Amino acid sequence: MRHGQTQWNVEGLLQGSSDVPLTDLGREQAETAAAALAIRVGEAPLIVASPLERALHTAHALGDRLGVDVHTDDRLRERAYGAWEGITPEEREAGWPEEVVMWKTHGDAPVEGFENHDIVQARMVAGLEDWADQAEAAGSTLVAFAHGSCLRVGIHGLLDLPLEHRTIGNLGNAAWAQLTRRSRGDWTLERHHVTAATVAAA
Numbered sequence: 187m188r189h190g191q192t193q194w195n196v197e198g199l200l201q202g203s204s205d206v207p208l209t210d211l212g213r214e215q216a217e218t219a220a221a222a223l224a225i226r227v228g229e230a231p232l233i234v235a236s237p238l239e240r241a242l243h244t245a246h247a248l249g250d251r252l253g254v255d256v257h258t259d260d261r262l263r264e265r266a267y268g269a270w271e272g273i274t275p276e277e278r279e280a281g282w283p284e285e286v287v288m289w290k291t292h293g294d295a296p297v298e299g300f301e302n303h304d305i306v307q308a309r310m311v312a313g314l315e316d317w318a319d320q321a322e323a324a325g326s327t328l329v330a331f332a333h334g335s336c337l338r339v340g341i342h343g344l345l346d347l348p349l350e351h352r353t354i355g356n357l358g359n360a361a362w363a364q365l366t367r368r369s370r371g372d373w374t375l376e377r378h379h380v381t382a383a384t385v386a387a388a
Contacts, residue, residue: 268299310340
């Protein structure tokens with residue numbers, strides 16, 4: 187699941203490794219999503235989150251509702267965007283025009299502090315597989331809370347899909363993907379971009 191809305195989401199800024207809190211709407215989104223998830227993930231899911239506040243707060247909305255601990259894993263934090271974090275798209279275009287074209291074309295950019303796809307994917311897949319092992323051993327559902335870019339890249343990795351085609355889009359705020367794992371490296375994407383509103387309407 188992706189975290190709820192932040193002010194930087196509203197302003198269209200790349201957050202990356204910056205620790206940006208939820209807005210009032212983001213906190214409301216987290217609670218609404220938690221209510222929808224709570225009746226779908228069992229009484230004692232295994233909950234893990236990125237340590238960044240926006241994801242951790244969203245995770246605690248579910249954990250606190252169920253009385254379940256929330257674990258953190260640094261491997262689930264958002265991709266670092268380096269010098270691009272917190273600046274406007276116009277500033278990005280003006281300062282790095284060639285790099286922006288490369289980023290939009292291939293997803294990676296030679297910008298100081300920018301964390302490339304391969305690194306993000308490797309840590310996300312390793313983290314999700316490790317926590318899925320623990321959930322399976324406990325007979326629990328794994329619920330992982332993270333961020334737009336790293337989740338997209340991570341899901342591509344779990345499904346062994348090429349990143350350059352962006353086969354799967356980013357999750358919106360407080361939206362989640364539902365996957366089933368049969369064994370390590372053998373995953374199926376059951377649903378994508380699920381929200382409290384879509385499950386209520388189903």
